[in-house]
Amino acid sequence: MTTAVGRTRITDPYDPAANAETFDFPAWVGGIDARLLDGTPEYRDARIEATKYDPLLFAVLYCLHHLRSPEGDITFADAHLKWVRLARHWAIPPRAPMEQRDAFLAPRDTGKSTWMLFILPLWAAAHGHVKFAAVFADSGPQAELHLATFRKEVDGNTALRRDFPELCTAGRRPSGSAESDAKHMVIRANGFIFAAKGIDASSLGMKVGQLRPDLLLLDDVEPDESSYSAYLAGKRLKTVTDAILPLNIYARVVLSGTVTLPGSVTHQLVKWGKGERGEMNAWVGEQQFRVHHHLPIIRDDHGSERSMWPAKWPLAYLKKIEHTRSYRKNYLNDPMAADGAYWSESDFTYGTFPTARTYLSVDGAVTTKKTSDFTGLSVVSWAPASDAQPARCLVKFAQAVKLKGKPLRARILQILESFPEIGAILVESNQGGDLWLEVLHDLPVKVVTFSNSEKKETRAERLLNLYQLIPTRVMHAEPLPALEEQMVAFPKAPNDDLVDTVGNAVLRFLKPPMRKKLSTRSVSPR
Numbered sequence: 001m002t003t004a005v006g007r008t009r010i011t012d013p014y015d016p017a018a019n020a021e022t023f024d025f026p027a028w029v030g031g032i033d034a035r036l037l038d039g040t041p042e043y044r045d046a047r048i049e050a051t052k053y054d055p056l057l058f059a060v061l062y063c064l065h066h067l068r069s070p071e072g073d074i075t076f077a078d079a080h081l082k083w084v085r086l087a088r089h090w091a092i093p094p095r096a097p098m099e100q101r102d103a104f105l106a107p108r109d110t111g112k113s114t115w116m117l118f119i120l121p122l123w124a125a126a127h128g129h130v131k132f133a134a135v136f137a138d139s140g141p142q143a144e145l146h147l148a149t150f151r152k153e154v155d156g157n158t159a160l161r162r163d164f165p166e167l168c169t170a171g172r173r174p175s176g177s178a179e180s181d182a183k184h185m186v187i188r189a190n191g192f193i194f195a196a197k198g199i200d201a202s203s204l205g206m207k208v209g210q211l212r213p214d215l216l217l218l219d220d221v222e223p224d225e226s227s228y229s230a231y232l233a234g235k236r237l238k239t240v241t242d243a244i245l246p247l248n249i250y251a252r253v254v255l256s257g258t259v260t261l262p263g264s265v266t267h268q269l270v271k272w273g274k275g276e277r278g279e280m281n282a283w284v285g286e287q288q289f290r291v292h293h294h295l296p297i298i299r300d301d302h303g304s305e306r307s308m309w310p311a312k313w314p315l316a317y318l319k320k321i322e323h324t325r326s327y328r329k330n331y332l333n334d335p336m337a338a339d340g341a342y343w344s345e346s347d348f349t350y351g352t353f354p355t356a357r358t359y360l361s362v363d364g365a366v367t368t369k370k371t372s373d374f375t376g377l378s379v380v381s382w383a384p385a386s387d388a389q390p391a392r393c394l395v396k397f398a399q400a401v402k403l404k405g406k407p408l409r410a411r412i413l414q415i416l417e418s419f420p421e422i423g424a425i426l427v428e429s430n431q432g433g434d435l436w437l438e439v440l441h442d443l444p445v446k447v448v449t450f451s452n453s454e455k456k457e458t459r460a461e462r463l464l465n466l467y468q469l470i471p472t473r474v475m476h477a478e479p480l481p482a483l484e485e486q487m488v489a490f491p492k493a494p495n496d497d498l499v500d501t502v503g504n505a506v507l508r509f510l511k512p513p514m515r516k517k518l519s520t521r522s523v524s525p526r
Contacts, residue, residue, distance in 0.1 A: 008022065009022060009023075009024040009027070010022045010023055010024060011023075011024050011027045011028045011031060012028070013028060013056050013076075013081050013084060013085075014056075014084070014085050014088065016085070018081050019078045019081060019298075019308075020075070020076055020077050020078050020081075020306075020307070020308060020309055020310055020311070021306055021310065023076060023081060025074065025075075025076065029060070032057070033046075033050075036050055036057075036061070037061070039159060039162070041162065044162065044163050047061060047163055048127075048163060048164075051123070051126075051127070052091070052127050053088060053091050054088075055084045055087050055088060055119070055120055055123045055124075056081075056084045058119075058122075058123040058126070059084075059119050059123070061159065062122075062126075062157065062159050062160045062163075063118075063119050063122070063153075063157075066114055066118070066119060069311075069312075073311065075309070075311035075312065076309075077110060077111070077294075077308050077309035077312070078294060078298065078308045078309070079104070079106050079110055079111075079292075079294040079308065079309075080111065080115060082292065082294075083104070083115050083116065083120065084115075084120070086102060086292075087120040087123070087124070090120075090124050090129050090130060090215070090252050091124075091127070091129045093214075093250075094250045094251075094252065096250075097249040097250055098249060098287065098288040099250070099288075100251075100252040100253065101245075101252075101253040101255075101287060101288050101289045101290065102253065102254055102255070102289065102290050102291075102292060103254075103255040103256070103269045103273075103284075103289045103290070103291045103292065104116065104254065104255070104256040104292050104294070105256070105257070105258075105259075105266065105269060105270055105273065105291070105292065105293045105294065105333050106256075106293075106294040107294070107296050107308075107313075107330060107331040107332075107333075108258060108330045108331070109312075110294065110309070112219070112256045113146070113219060113256075116217065116219070116254050116256055117135060117146045117149075117217055117219055118146070118149055118150065118153070121133050121150075121194075121215060121217065122150065122153065122154075122160075124215065125167060125188070125190075125192040125194070126160075126164045126167050128190070128192075130192070130214055130215040130252070131191060131192060131193065131211055131214055132192070132193040132194075132195075132208065132211045132212065132213045132214055132215070133192075133193070133194050133195070133213065133214075133215040133216075133217060134194075134195045134196075134197065134206065134213040134215070134216055134217065134247070135147065135194075135195070135196050135197075135217040135218075135219060136196075136197055136198070136199045136216070136217065136218050136219070136221060136244060137196075137198065137199065137218075137219050137220055137221060138198065138199060138220055138221055138222060138223050139198045139199075140184070140196070140197060140198035140201060141198075142198070142220070143184075143196035143197055143198055143219075144183050144184055144196045146196060146217075146219065147183065147184070147185075147186065147194055147195075147196040148183070150186070150194055151186060154167060154168040154188070155168070164190075165189075166188065166189040166190035167188050167189075167190050167192060168188070169188065169189040170186065170187070170188065170189065171187040171188055171189050171191070172189070183196075184196050184197065185208075187208070193208050193211065195213070199218070199221045199236065199239055199240075199244070200239060206247050212247055212248040212251075213247050213248055213251055214248060214250070214251050214252065215251060215252050215253075215254075216244060216245070216247065216248070216251045216252070216253045216254070217254050218240065218244065218253070218254065218255040218256070218257075219256050219257065220256070220257045220258065221236060221240065221255075221257060221265070222236055222257060222260060222261070222264055222265055222266060223260070224260050225260045225261045225492075228260060228261050228264065228492070229261075229492040230261075230263055230489070230492050230493055230494035230495075233261065233263060233264045233265055233494070234494070236265055237265050237268075237283065240255075240265065241283060241287060245287060253289075255269070255289065258333060259333040259334070259335045260335065261335055261489060261492060262335045262485040262486070262488055262489035262493060263280070263485070263489060263493055263494045263495075264335070266333070267333075267335055268280060268281035268283075268284065269281070269284060269289070269291050269293075270291075270293060270333050270334075272284040272285070272289075272291050273291035273292070273293035274293070279402065280494070293333070294308055295308065295332065296308055296309075296313060296318050296327075296331040296332070297315070297318050297319075297322070305319075318331070325345060325346075328345075335485070335488070335489070341490065341491065341492070342460055342461070342464050342487065342490045342491070343464060343467065343484075343487035343488050343490065344488065345484075345488065347464070347467045347468055347487075348467075348476055348479075348484055349472050349475050349476070350475065350476050350477070350478060350479065351475050351477075352394065352475075352477050353383055353389075353392075353394060353475070354383060355381035355382055355383045355394055355421070356381075356382060356383060356384055357381065357382045357423055357509070358379060358380070358381040358382070358396075358419065358421045358422045358423055359379070359380050359381075359422065359423070359424055359425070359426045359505045359508070359509075360377065360378070360379055360412065360415055360416065360419070360422045360424075360425045360426070360445075361376075361377075361378045361379075361380055361425075361426045361427075361501040361502065361504050361505040362375065362376065362377055362412070362425060362426065362427045362428070362436075362440075362501065363375065363376040363427075363428045363497050363498075363500040363501045363504065364376060364408075364497060373402070374400040374401065374402060374495050374497045375400070375401055375402075375403060375404075375408060375497065376398070376399075376400050376497030376498045376500060376501040377397075377398070377399050377400070377401060377411070377412070377415060377501065378395065378397060378398045378399075378483070378498060378501035378502050378505065379395070379396040379397035379398075379415065379419050379422065380393055380394070380395050380396070380501075380502060380505035380506060380509070381393065381394045381396060381421065382394075382509040382510075389471065390471070390473060391473070391509070391510055392471075392472070392473045392474065392475065392510075393466075393473065393474050393475070393505070393506045393509050393510060394474075394475050394476075394477055395474065395475070395476045395477065395480065395483070395502055395506075396419065396477045397415070397418075397419065397477075397480075398480045398482055398483035398498045398501070398502065399482065399498075400482055400495060400497050400498055404439075405439060408439055409439050409440065409441075409443075412425070412440065412443070413443070416443070416444060416445065422445060423445055423446075424445050424446050424447070424448050425440060425443065425445060425446070425447045425448065426448050426450070426504055426505055426508065427440070427447060427448065427449045427450070428449075428450060428451070428452060428500065428501075428504055429449040429450065429451055436449060437449075450504075452504070456491070456496070456500070457491060459500075459503050459507065460490060460491070460499060460503065462503075462507060462512050463499075463502070463503040463506055463507060465512065466506060466510060466512060473506075473510060474502075474506055482498060483498040483499070483502060486498050486499050487499055
């Protein structure tokens, strides 16, 4: 059988080619022995054996009510089928450290919590593939909600209690009291342990008897943007890598979440999945995470498009909203679509126009010994006022580099060659002073150093005003992702060197009112 567009229908959900469009769920169900579906005690052992290595069959036999839509339909997204294929590997104990670590990023309301924090751990617990699951969330109450869902299911699911009574019964001490049946931890009669903690709660040495968690579930471990910052994101990442993951280096690990802030832990995962890899998100590879970023619209090699979950999000619907900020934020996990404290995505306009003067603006701590510090490099041009237009600036290039000394000078020479219209290099020398001249010597253009006495936030406010004036006084020659991410995240971004470089050049060219005068001097390089 083939689909309407000629794709072969697939009845095996574990076939890598099975997706929302090709998987024939009714045909798959039709191939199941009907005796497994009738729920009689006579076939209990057969049901247990049939579901031992088949999490999707387990979901259909015991969690069907969680799969139905409000209209009663049962449909699947690409992500769901990939998740059950990956979870089936939980049945085999990892043979090497960090072997089964996965990060899942998907549109909101895809069912990450239903599958990753409930159905799949329940299947693994029922069959003894996992002995100790620990779920971590941004807060303790948030994590405990996942445990409460598990507890409610094992207490009230008739089919589950019939076939897996020991999973559905609290473990007992010799005295008859429950081993643990608290809101933060339960121990079942089959020995399975499920614990729930806030990400910042003490987790060092978490173990019950001789057992350490062999399934670590990290769900939405970052708060919303209003209570988050680059500093807190760094602390949260340190908690994950230094406190949670070392609980058991052989544990299966699932990390899922939604991007709320440029540079956040989840955003670093998104970038890694897109192939945008650098020192900031090198930890993803070091910790051996496999990143699975499920996009709402799937495009094949021939340019054809389809929805990752056509029953829920028809392609026509996704195409209708594809241009919106809500789509980018809630479906693509793109933090650029969020409203920043200063800039938002709507503040950026693109185009080009003739210009008269151009700066290469440089900002960085030349004296630092830290190789991790960035130096911002931006090319900004200026056009004088005319009868038709006010004076305005065009940002042509923006890049942050981790270069010092001779390598930095070499990169600057490359930029000068690429943009021959550059007439001067503008250097903020608050940190470095004349040492900049030891780096920027013997260049074909003059170097202008200056110091800022105005607060960074005040300069940003004046720069933002120029972006928001109608007509805008600042335009980007093309999308500049690194700069625009810093602007949207400002002042919470982990780095703001590019905001400074653009601001220094634009404010110097356009000279809007400022609270304090810039101290400026023009010098010749040695």
